[in-house]
Amino acid sequence: MVSTPGLPAETNEGSSPALEVRGLTKNYSVGRIGRKKVVRALSEVSLSVEKGEVLSLVGESGSGKTTFARAVAFLERPTEGEIFVGGRALPRRPSRHRLRDHRRQVQMIFQDPYSSLDPLHSVHYSVARPLRSFGLVPRHAEREAVVELLDQVDLVPAEDFLFRYPYELSGGQRQRVGIARALAAQPSLILADEPTSMLDVSIRLTMMNLLLDLQRSRSLSLVFITHDLGAAYYMSDRIAIMYAGRIQEIGPASEVMGEPKHPYTQLLRRAAPSPENERQQGTQFEARGDPPDLTELPPGCPFAPRCPFVKSRCRETLPELRQVGAAHRVRCVLYD
Amino acid sequence: MNWRALRHNRRAVAGALIFALFCLVALLAPVIVPYSPSDINFTPLLHPSASHLLGTTENGEDILSQLIWGARASLFVGLVSGVLISLVQLVLGVFAGYVGGGFDMMAVAVTNVFLVLPSIPLLIILAAYLQGGGLVMLIAVITITGWAWGAKVLRSQAVALRERPFVQAARVSGESRSHIVFAHVVPNMLGIMVSNFFGAALYAILAEAGLEFIGLGNINDITWGTMLYWAQQGSAILLGAWVWLLAPGFCVALLGTSLGLLNFAVDEIANPRLRRD
Amino acid sequence: MPPLLEISDLTIGYGWQLPPSVVAVRGVSLTVAGGEIVGIAGESGCGKTTLALAAGGLLDPPGRVLSGSVSYQGTDLASLSAEELRQLHLTEISMVFQASMNVLNPIMRIRDQFHDAMAAHGVHWSEEAREQAEETFDLVKIPRRFFDAYPHQLSGGMRQRAVIALAIVLRPKLLFLDEPTTALDVVVQRSILQSLDELRHELGFGIVFITHDLSLLVEIADRIAIMYAGAVVEEASARALYDKPCHPYTSALMNCFPPLGGPHQRLEGIPGQPPDLRNPPTGCSFAPRCPEMIAGTCETVDPPTVRRGADHRVVCHLYGERAADHG
Numbered sequence: 001m002v003s004t005p006g007l008p009a010e011t012n013e014g015s016s017p018a019l020e021v022r023g024l025t026k027n028y029s030v031g032r033i034g035r036k037k038v039v040r041a042l043s044e045v046s047l048s049v050e051k052g053e054v055l056s057l058v059g060e061s062g063s064g065k066t067t068f069a070r071a072v073a074f075l076e077r078p079t080e081g082e083i084f085v086g087g088r089a090l091p092r093r094p095s096r097h098r099l100r101d102h103r104r105q106v107q108m109i110f111q112d113p114y115s116s117l118d119p120l121h122s123v124h125y126s127v128a129r130p131l132r133s134f135g136l137v138p139r140h141a142e143r144e145a146v147v148e149l150l151d152q153v154d155l156v157p158a159e160d161f162l163f164r165y166p167y168e169l170s171g172g173q174r175q176r177v178g179i180a181r182a183l184a185a186q187p188s189l190i191l192a193d194e195p196t197s198m199l200d201v202s203i204r205l206t207m208m209n210l211l212l213d214l215q216r217s218r219s220l221s222l223v224f225i226t227h228d229l230g231a232a233y234y235m236s237d238r239i240a241i242m243y244a245g246r247i248q249e250i251g252p253a254s255e256v257m258g259e260p261k262h263p264y265t266q267l268l269r270r271a272a273p274s275p276e277n278e279r280q281q282g283t284q285f286e287a288r289g290d291p292p293d294l295t296e297l298p299p300g301c302p303f304a305p306r307c308p309f310v311k312s313r314c315r316e317t318l319p320e321l322r323q324v325g326a327a328h329r330v331r332c333v334l335y336d
Numbered sequence: 337m338n339w340r341a342l343r344h345n346r347r348a349v350a351g352a353l354i355f356a357l358f359c360l361v362a363l364l365a366p367v368i369v370p371y372s373p374s375d376i377n378f379t380p381l382l383h384p385s386a387s388h389l390l391g392t393t394e395n396g397e398d399i400l401s402q403l404i405w406g407a408r409a410s411l412f413v414g415l416v417s418g419v420l421i422s423l424v425q426l427v428l429g430v431f432a433g434y435v436g437g438g439f440d441m442m443a444v445a446v447t448n449v450f451l452v453l454p455s456i457p458l459l460i461i462l463a464a465y466l467q468g469g470g471l472v473m474l475i476a477v478i479t480i481t482g483w484a485w486g487a488k489v490l491r492s493q494a495v496a497l498r499e500r501p502f503v504q505a506a507r508v509s510g511e512s513r514s515h516i517v518f519a520h521v522v523p524n525m526l527g528i529m530v531s532n533f534f535g536a537a538l539y540a541i542l543a544e545a546g547l548e549f550i551g552l553g554n555i556n557d558i559t560w561g562t563m564l565y566w567a568q569q570g571s572a573i574l575l576g577a578w579v580w581l582l583a584p585g586f587c588v589a590l591l592g593t594s595l596g597l598l599n600f601a602v603d604e605i606a607n608p609r610l611r612r613d
Numbered sequence: 614m615p616p617l618l619e620i621s622d623l624t625i626g627y628g629w630q631l632p633p634s635v636v637a638v639r640g641v642s643l644t645v646a647g648g649e650i651v652g653i654a655g656e657s658g659c660g661k662t663t664l665a666l667a668a669g670g671l672l673d674p675p676g677r678v679l680s681g682s683v684s685y686q687g688t689d690l691a692s693l694s695a696e697e698l699r700q701l702h703l704t705e706i707s708m709v710f711q712a713s714m715n716v717l718n719p720i721m722r723i724r725d726q727f728h729d730a731m732a733a734h735g736v737h738w739s740e741e742a743r744e745q746a747e748e749t750f751d752l753v754k755i756p757r758r759f760f761d762a763y764p765h766q767l768s769g770g771m772r773q774r775a776v777i778a779l780a781i782v783l784r785p786k787l788l789f790l791d792e793p794t795t796a797l798d799v800v801v802q803r804s805i806l807q808s809l810d811e812l813r814h815e816l817g818f819g820i821v822f823i824t825h826d827l828s829l830l831v832e833i834a835d836r837i838a839i840m841y842a843g844a845v846v847e848e849a850s851a852r853a854l855y856d857k858p859c860h861p862y863t864s865a866l867m868n869c870f871p872p873l874g875g876p877h878q879r880l881e882g883i884p885g886q887p888p889d890l891r892n893p894p895t896g897c898s899f900a901p902r903c904p905e906m907i908a909g910t911c912e913t914v915d916p917p918t919v920r921r922g923a924d925h926r927v928v929c930h931l932y933g934e935r936a937a938d939h940g
Contacts, residue, residue, distance in 0.1 A: 060798035061769075075504055103510045116501040120523045126505075133510035170886060181509065200656040201825050201869045205882030208871075227799060234871035234880070257874050271803040273829040274873055290768050291798070 016087025018189050018221035019072065020048040024081035026067050037295040041067040043245040049189065052219040056232035056253070058268070059242035062291050065225045069191040073108045074099060086188055104134045107182040111194040113174035117166040123177050124162045130184040149180040153210060172203040183214065189221045196231065208235055229272045233257050241265045244292045244302035247321065251328030261330040263307045301333065309334060351597025358591050362407040371398045373405040373558045381577055391579050394570035402558050403583055409559035410541050410591060413475055417540030420479045421486065422533045429487035433494030434517050450484035459543060463552035470554035474547060478540045486532040493525045527602055534599040538592050545588045560584035615687035617787055617819045618645040618668060623681035625667050633679070635890045637663040639843045640681070647786065648813060650820045652834030652851070654827045654866070658887050660843040661823045665789050668821070669708045670698045685787065704734050707780035711792035716776055717764040723775055724760050730779060749778035753808050770801035777805070784816060791823045806833055828870045831855045839863050842888050842898035849925035859927040861905045897930065905931060
């Protein structure tokens with residue numbers, strides 16, 4: 001699905017994508033007066049997510065993936081760029097009413113189950129809040145709606161969990177409450193920011209399966225943010241690789257993982273622990289340099305200092321995202 | 337807030353009992369006072385005796401009656417100032433810290449100005465300028481000089497809470513700003529806010545007594561501070577009228593201590609790391 | 614020649630009174646030879662960190678060893694005085710904890726922290742000492758110019774390497790690493806692991822590598838012990854464990870790491886939760902969650918330890934005599 005600049009993407013059914021962003025940029029200003037620096041956390045990111053699709057956003061810390069989620073959820077005001085949800089543009093300075101509308105459509109699941117629930121409020125309270133603030137359910141039906149939601153995230157028997165407090169729940173249970181809370185708003189898009197990275201390994205799969213089941217049954221669009229390549233491959237239809245605040249590669253999961261084109265994707269692939277890699281003593285893993293300093297990005301490709309295939313052109317101009325497959329694009333001089 | 341811990345904490349219990357005692361005395365003052373506190377018909381400078389348990393002043397007033405009556409003023413000034421200061425801190429500290437942006441910048445600027453001004457000289461200057469105003473004037477002056485430090489502390493706490501995931505989740509859940517402040521931010525910093533309140537009340541009581549002692553209050557009011565003023569004017573030390581001088585001072589100190597004890601306890605309860613299990 | 618580290622039937626509990634309220638480690642036995650990497654895998658609450666602390670002589674009350682022993686090069690650690698134990702640290706046994714990039718004192722330069730550590734063990738700060746310290750930077754691949762810097766001037770990955778450098782500066786023979794790379798990016802993690810592997814080949818120390826990431830251990834460890842609810846349930850060479858996992862928990866755990874490619878298959882995690890160690894269950898602690906539980910046996914009878922080939926042992930009824938009864 002190629003999106004034409006200036007127009008929302010059109011699918012065959014003629015409906016708009018669940019989410020579309022164009023040129024999304026977020027800069028932060030840090031430092032004291034006289035010594036201010038600009039952190040370019042997100043630079044000109046454009047992508048779209050179809051209805052019912054799962055897109056994984058993969059990157060290491062500092063890649064901009066969390067900033068992306070926060071910008072789309074409007075927890076931070078983007079410096080530049082446009083956001084379209086279901087084809088509707090979100091104004092640069094939305095009114096309170098418009099913002100509430102946006103929030104109802106776009107929900108978020110947070111990374112740390114130990115701090116994403118208010119410790120002073122019960123499970124019922126946390127899950128019921130969206131119902132109340134978006135006026136989705138009359139007061140007398142609230143409890144029933146919460147029970148229904150807890151059921152859907154497998155916190156059963158739901159009545160037992162209604163009035164428990166977060167400190168009485170395990171990490172996995174807390175995260176389920178977080179999912180129930182996100183679902184309560186009946187959103188069309190969920191941004192899941194590393195929802196399993198702080199959970200025990202044996203629970204991660206259960207949580208990922210839960211998200212997939214819920215996503216399928218409700219035709220939700222899901223943006224799954226992670227640094228874990230295996231999880232990304234498991235969860236998603238498409239994968240986008242981010243580095244230094246930009247998308248470096250994006251395409252169907254099997255293509256991006258099976259035949260990674262961008263040197264950074266290849267590096268990630270080789271670095272990921274994989275039992276199949278066991279005893280590959282021959283392959284020396286060379287990872288030169290450190291992740292980029294977002295306040296002093298060099299001109300040209302941000303990965304150039306660490307790239308084994310670097311050419312002089314790489315340091316001069318930033319390559320564009322180029323088509324290398326039907327739905328697969330890469331930002332690299334090698335494919336210009 | 338952990339109520340059970342409150343009961344078991346000896347300092348809290350001690351502080352609460354003393355404070356409750358003063359409150360009781362202040363409330364029942366018209367009933368329990370042996371004589372009218374402003375009655376000047378008694379023999380002056382009597383030593384403590386059966387009819388005048390704490391003796392009399394140079395003007396012929398019963399000290400015990402004055403002491404009992406003085407509790408009302410101190411508690412009134414202490415509690416009202418405490419509440420007013422807390423309100424200002426709520427707006428210019430907690431709310432500003434959470435909301436950020438222009439309002440916060442303005443609040444920080446104002447807070448910094450008041451922090452830089454030395455409070456005691458300012459207190460004295462303001463009281464002198466508004467001389468003879470009595471308790472209400474004192475409350476105003478105390479509030480103006482006493483809010484800044486706590487506001488700074490509360491603001492930092494609010495800023496830290498603003499970044500916590502559960503607060504951001506509340507925003508994503510569509511909750512309004514004021515709801516988030518009162519349902520999520522304030523409850524999670526309640527310990528420090530209550531502690532600030534006690535600190536403010538303590539400051540108020542001491543400031544009131546101090547200002548009245550140097551004659552900047554309404555010297556015709558009957559408060560512990562004015563008792564000290566008159567005792568000083570009447571050269572109580574030279575005349576050996578110890579009780580007249582020490583009794584009001586002791587009461588100020590005791591009431592202040594009870595607030596301090598309550599403050600310690602709140603600290604321990606709100607900050608689990610300070611608890612002595 | 615006694616093994617570098619020998620843990621014999623170690624049981625550790627937490628609690629201020631006896632009997633302790635929680636038994637965190639039950640009857641664990643493990644040996645580590647010089648130059649070997651032994652991995653301990655398990656999830657939160659399995660006791661792996663407690664085990665490491667005790668084995669490194671760092672267990673403080675309310676934790677205490679209830680029975681069993683830990684011997685370093687034949688010497689029982691319990692027989693050493695506090696001072697003797699202190700002297701062992703850093704010179705013979707070193708530990709690196711999770712997220713220990715925060716262990717560095719933020720207001721001291723790194724070289725001063727090395728100075729402190731070395732001086733505490735009687736190494737006078739001279740040109741040679743400084744050279745020895747800077748050499749460790751080469752070994753962990755940090756540019757030497759950072760030696761005089763403050764910790765905040767290094768990235769997270771570099772700080773973690775610096776902590777590892779500090780742990781090996783006095784050339785210990787045994788190194789404990791508790792989740793050393795969990796807080797780091799996958800690329801940095803890979804780099805550090807490679808450095809560690811090279812180091813142990815060069816310097817010949819033994820490594821105990823504790824992590825929840827079993828797929829990582831299969832790649833780098835020589836032998837792996839799987840812990841669950843305080844006990845070792847399976848131990849084998851990494852190759853044998855990967856090719857033929859015996860214990861149902863091991864196989865289930867291995868399936869918890871979705872592959873990086875191949876056909877999209879639905880995997881299942883392990884339902885349920887680890888047991889509450891304050892009320893330990895009877896029989897096998899994994900029974901409630903085990904897909905191959907033998908009814909009537911697993912929940913009541915403690916599972917036996919069975920040898921499955923040289924160097925491969927598993928604690929499970931499936932391989933004991935009772936398995937034969939149930940076909």
